Amino acid sequence: MENALIETIYGNLKGLKTSQTKQLKRLYQQRLPQDCLTTPEFAQRLAAISTEIQENICAYVNRRGQVMRVGVGTPRETQIPLLELPRYGAERLCGIRCIATNLKSESPHTASLTAMAMQRLDALVVINLTGSGFERRGGGATGYVKETYYAHLIPQSDRPDRNDSEPIYWQLSPPLSLDVLTQQNFLDLVEGLEEEFRREYIALDVDADRDRVAIIGLQTQKMSDRAFADGIAELERLVDTAGGEVLQVLSQKRTQPHPQTVVGAGKVEDIALAAQTMGANLVVFDRDLSPAQTRNLERQIGVRVVDRTEVILDIFAQRAQSRAGKLQVELAQLEYMLPRLTGRGLAMSRLGGGIGTRGPGETKLETERRTIQQRLTRLQKEVNELQAHRSRLRQKRQDKDVPSVAIVGYTNAGKSTLLNAMTNAEVYAEDRLFATLDPTTRRLAVNHPETGKPFNLLLTDTVGFIHELPPALVNAFRATLEEVTEADALLHLVDLSHPAWENQIRSVMKILSEMPSTPGPILLVFNKLDRVESHALERAKEEHPQALFIAASDRIGLETLRQKLVQLVQWNG
Template identity: 70%
Template sequence: MGICFDRQRTRFWRECLIETIYGNLQGLKSSHLKQLRRLYHQRLPGDRITTSEFAQRLAAISTEIQEPICAYLNRRGQVTRVGVGTPRQTQMAPQELPRYGAERLSGIRCIATTLKGDPPNEAALTAMALQRLDALAVLSLTGGGFERRGGGATGYVKATYLAHLIPNPDHPWTVSEAIDLDALAQQDLLDLVSNLEDEFRQSEAPTAPVVRGKADSQIDRVVLVGLMTQTTTAEQFQDGLAELKLLVESAGGQVLDEICQKRSQPHPQTVVGEGKVAEIALKAQTLGATLVVFNRDLSPSQGRNLENQIGIRIVDRTEVILDIFAQRAQSQEGKLQVELAQLEYRMPRLTGRGQSMSRLGGGIGTRGPGETKLETERRTIQRRVSRLQQEVTQLQAHRSRLRQKRQHRGVPVIAVVGYTNAGKSTLLNTLTHAEVYAADQLFATLDPTTRRTVVPNAHADDLQQVLLTDTVGFIHELPPSLVDAFRATLEEVTDADALLHVVDLSHPAWMSQIRSVMEILKEMPVTPGPMLLAFNKIDRVDSDTLAIAKEEFPQAIFISASQRLGLETLRAKMGQLVDYVAVNAGT
């Protein structure tokens, strides 16, 4: 008897778990729930959207409980999900759906009832798009949709509507006119799905740019999301979004679209509002995006919430910059510093739930299932971070010894600083005949390079030698993890005798970039030496911009490193700067 009872109880709980009814169940009787669970036992032909019998059964239950019902079926005709509510209220979470590309549908169709005689609304169609359903069939039950006979309610479908996706990002779905139930039951589902997926495949022709070392299948298709708060001006917001697009492209991604929202402050759970999250998810699905990038840093919980609701990878601005650094680091020390920055960024994003943080112990509050994989990974990363920090400290000491040797030889050092992609490496190559990699990309070079060159002597007719050090480019709101990891490299700036600040005058936000660089220099632990301002790329600017820059910065030098314009004047000014440093050092 005990064994039989246990089997019955096990079977009962298994059926309850498998035959779950989703949505709003408040007020439903046990008999209603039993009728809904029985829908899971239905099996429809795989090549038909629905049958008249199944549709009438849904209509009868929906009429009795006076609530809309949604039944989700796979291509084998099995009912996989039953919910009380609209398609929006009963939709599956992204992680429950098969992860296909943009050219594939999910293999799930939805049969929904409505107590109103209208076609499916935008919320229902959006839910269809987010789940990439094969089709959405809506059964209208009003306007004579059911009759009262003998005190009971008999389900009766007056009209139906069939909706499905189409490969059109601006209008991603189509809805049929009202048709009768028999016509809907005769629709060939497999033929419809096959034709639709062929159309999606043709519309997904590769349009991504060629990226070094990356195949088309490895290129991230990106949707940018920008949040503008009351602390940001419209100009700053647009400049930041344009810079984020360049960062994504420098990392090897293809930007498909941009979505913006204006809020007084970020939403604590999802950064943007609930409606905007749905819009992002819909846009990502219709465009076939593989990545969503936000223009601000995300907390660990915000990143998880967004991924759960949108269904694809979510990254923030810092992660994009870290990815670029990981791609561009060439030297051993550069790779070391990038790995340290990545691990320090990843540490707080290792999260667990429930008992995953419990530890095996011998007191109250310490007993549990023992150490989890999460804890093991966290401890491994902590050990790796500690070792990397020690290596960075050793790197600092090594660089300090090199600088002491240079100082002992009495050769002045000028550090070339500036915003990323201002032309620092190009200028170094032009002045010293170095062969540093230079490209029209953000953070094209990370590793500091020091080369000799000559400048005029301010007190004689001969030339004197100086050392030029190319440093990593700065950027607005440089991530703290990068500043900490690259402290060994940034010390090249603080220990230099003087600075050469290179500015890209052709950039629309050149004034803002100057301010960003100056703010970063102010935060250095040691105040850098005197600085010479050099406006680069003057061959790409108009006369008005040039006039404004000369009026604002009359002591600056105007050059074009690529066209070798103004370089002799620059050398002369550098000679005067070195002489100024020597005089002040002597006093």
């Protein structure tokens, strides 16, 4: 069984005779010296078979000199699937070279060179043939071979600085005779290249604990340039918050997403090439991917592919501290992953570490679909119990006739900072997306603006919103989001220093409008006044004359806000 697998011939076998197939299989028995790109004998044998079957053929050889793959077709048509190649990263080559014949007697195509770069091959050797074989001149080192080329990847520092064209990842030799080619020292070549790759990799100060990420954005006709740029910038922040390092952002404009790969075939190839040459171990798309799209992309790119929702879920998994928060995050992750098990195997082996793979609690991510469904049922029951418990707590507060205000807003608008500034709550606050997940309620004592008597209300910090909040999170966090719908009034906090604050307002209002019950009156409050330029402040005041403007971190405008909150809840009552 093992020998049959080893002697598999890949590529286009249509029309081959049994004897020709046997000749191709015998190539697996060849052994090349470790320090040679190829030998004259092996090159001539490839050339003879290729001339006889009138097809290009490729032999893939490891550094021990063993032929490990034989294919009929060009290097692009016979390349090794990227998921089957060893993943060493940008500091190593894959340890395999390709020796290919070319019937057309021309310089190597860009497609073949691109295939070499995508696989991070040690080298690509192209043997141009004389054509029919009758032009041979005495056999030996000439024989069927007209001329040869060899190509290899080059370190980034050696790449030509060509701003007007695509980056050049490789170096191609001039036409060489077979004798000259076989005298090249192969081991010196690859060891020298890997030393340069390793030196560049170390110079990047790469953190082994951080995912190396390529972000992919698709701009459709319905999306403005500004909205697209804002979405990509937000995704970069999400990746950073999740613990990833963004190496590059690639984008494409299409009328609509490709049904199989989101972006076009050429762009998928560009992504694969960029991922291999940069050493990226994760590709993140700026939109939700179907299970089929994820499978297709991973197969063609050769690294793990996740979408925006998986990044957000991963952040929630890291941020959840309380039992309730972990419970809701686990529920959201399993609800999201369950329909995506098909094609990944029931073992869910890809969930082993890194962005999009973490989860709190005791979830065994290797369990079968049935077990996961049972776990989902239990989690739903616990969330329902949590929902009922919080409902009882809210009822007790209402019985005491203490009005409540929920702070809502886009993630990182400063909600926790505001709660701390107004109530000394000491809630964890950080300049990161989704810094806090668990709702925190504190009593706020203020003086009545008319009577001067002490007046109490409850202020609740809620989970941050985001554009296109994943439905799995909305469902799982319904117990938390009820703090919003049951509040007597809402304080909608906006980060005025963010360039897309207008879109963030619309996103929050859209989420609020989709909640099962209508929230109370909403007070619009612009935060981070200390970081805003004058023209942005004037525009906000012009568009929202009834809004308040504060700087929670510097406690600017908080007294006015207190008085306004009293008026808001009294008017609502």
